[in-house]
Amino acid sequence: MNGLERFSLNQETIRQWSLPELAEGCAEAGVRRVGLWRAPVRAYGVERAARLMREAGLTVSSLCRGGFLTAADPADRAAALADNRAAVDEAAALGTDTLVLVCGGLPEGSRDLCAARERIADALAELVPYAAERGVRPAIEPLHPMFASDRCVVSTLAQALDLAERFPADRMGVVVDTYHLWWDDTVPRLIERAGASGRIAAFQLADWITPLPEGVLLGRGQLGDGCVDLRGFRERVDAAGYTGPVEAEIFNPALWARDGAEVLAETTERYRRLVA
Amino acid sequence: MNGLERFSLNQETIRQWSLPELAEGCAEAGVRRVGLWRAPVRAYGVERAARLMREAGLTVSSLCRGGFLTAADPADRAAALADNRAAVDEAAALGTDTLVLVCGGLPEGSRDLCAARERIADALAELVPYAAERGVRPAIEPLHPMFASDRCVVSTLAQALDLAERFPADRMGVVVDTYHLWWDDTVPRLIERAGASGRIAAFQLADWITPLPEGVLLGRGQLGDGCVDLRGFRERVDAAGYTGPVEAEIFNPALWARDGAEVLAETTERYRRLVA
DSSP states (O other): OOSOSSEEEEGGGGTTSOHHHHHHHHHHHTOOEEEEEHHHHHHHOHHHHHHHHHHTTOEEEEEEEEEOOOOOSHHHHHHHHHHHHHHHHHHHHHTOSEEEEEOBOOOTTOOOHHHHHHHHHHHHHHHHHHHHHTTOEEEEOOOOGGGTTTTBSOOSHHHHHHHHTTSOTTTOEEEEEHHHHTTOTTHHHHHHHHHHTTOEEEEEEOEEOSSOOTTSTTOEEOTTSSSOOHHHHHHHHHHTTOOSOEEEOOOOHHHHTSOHHHHHHHHHHHHHHHTO | OOSOSSEEEEGGGGTTSOHHHHHHHHHHHTOOEEEEEHHHHHHHOHHHHHHHHHHTTOEEEEEEEEEOOOOOSHHHHHHHHHHHHHHHHHHHHHTOSEEEEEOBOOOTTOOOHHHHHHHHHHHHHHHHHHHHHTTOEEEEOOOOGGGTTTTBSOOSHHHHHHHHTTSOTTTOEEEEEHHHHTTOTTHHHHHHHHHHTTOEEEEEEOEEOSSOOTTSTTOEEOTTSSSOOHHHHHHHHHHTTOOSOEEEOOOOHHHHTSOHHHHHHHHHHHHHHHTO
8 A cells, every 4th residue: 555546647647658668667666547549559559558567567547539520521520539439449459448538629721519419419429339339448538728719629527427327337437537627616516416326537736827838738736736636636525435546647747857766756756645 | 870879899809099089080080988997087087087087979889998807816806896986986997887897807816716706796896886886887897718717707797696696686796798608608608697686787899810829818819709608699689679889899919900991891891780
């Protein structure tokens, strides 16, 4: 027992590490779980990455990401679905049942968020049976409203649950990410709702810091550097019945510029002190 | 009738204009209403600015801004209240009954959004009678959740209404700003709620464009350049019973770098075509 039994390191937190460095660094730090991203896994080879993680004693807690299912154009929609089926296959090969979905923004020229969310639901109706057959449960991640136009028209946990609940709970989950949801005062009761139906597929951590950088994607804070009540979030998610991994996913160039082992040591120390 | 009867130009949209240039430019363009900001008004002289607007035939639709009422420190809180009383006096002098409130972010080191909102309510209980005696109705503006930590812990129209409804409707309103609220699928019914009780004190327009700039404050889009359904918003606000000014408030350095009259012509053309 090192206090890191539930801790998972999302690889983008230390993106300066190759997959072998990630496997070795986690093993040395006593970290047993990792969240992986498709691009580096595919570049390394999916089966090869799966073997690397297995041999290092690492469990893959989630694969990021499928999604981008808002296209109105039929060819774009078909391409997105094909890509999502590939993502399901990769998740299955890596031995994780959780495929994180970033659902996509508004198509060029569109102003209709509701219609975009309906197209997501339509696409999921095709994707979910395929995933279920392979033991993979896609999980909708609501992204902060500042991403509503260009990345994800699903901005709240309420919207994510409204979409997910169109499917059986064992086939479609949601992601609770502190960075995206911390500002929302309705989140406590939505976490209860998500937990009651067993929908919480992943719980991810990052802190909120300002000023936001240009493009706002890479402005996440190390745990404890910002204003999110991380422990309160973890306690709520646990109280809702979630017992799964707690994954640190921090996109921040300042962390990427440092020694990976040092960043991991800092992150696990913050996790033990501020979250667990 | 030039189609601009309800249109108001918030002066920050053309901040390159001095107050005399604003008065002259609006008169030439057939614009009859302006939204003003405290800093330029104070620099010019409050009474002098009021006279300038009056003599140009301009009505002041709103004064931005009071607020920043989240301080926990007693001295900071007292200073904020004194500043808000001054803002009320300035609004009264300018002849507008609408003082826009940007309520403030989290104090340094705090992670408690709920407590911050309660401190706002406590401060408003002191401010509101003072304002009512002077014919001024403060109006809470919910700001986009990306400003929750550093500018405004009131992120949704629901939260703004929850705060405002602690006071009589003729003493405390809310601001509906398309830029801050466009992503929220619960806004249509919240606009109904706000309208039913006569709480809509101001309706402001800006479009949502990406990528957001560093700091995210100055990334608002010219009407029609982004993905907000501006006409849909205006129709909803009208259907809720609002008959007041429709104020273009666009913070964008690209607009500030251009000829002011050209920007105003473009803005009024967009307003007529896309909003009215």
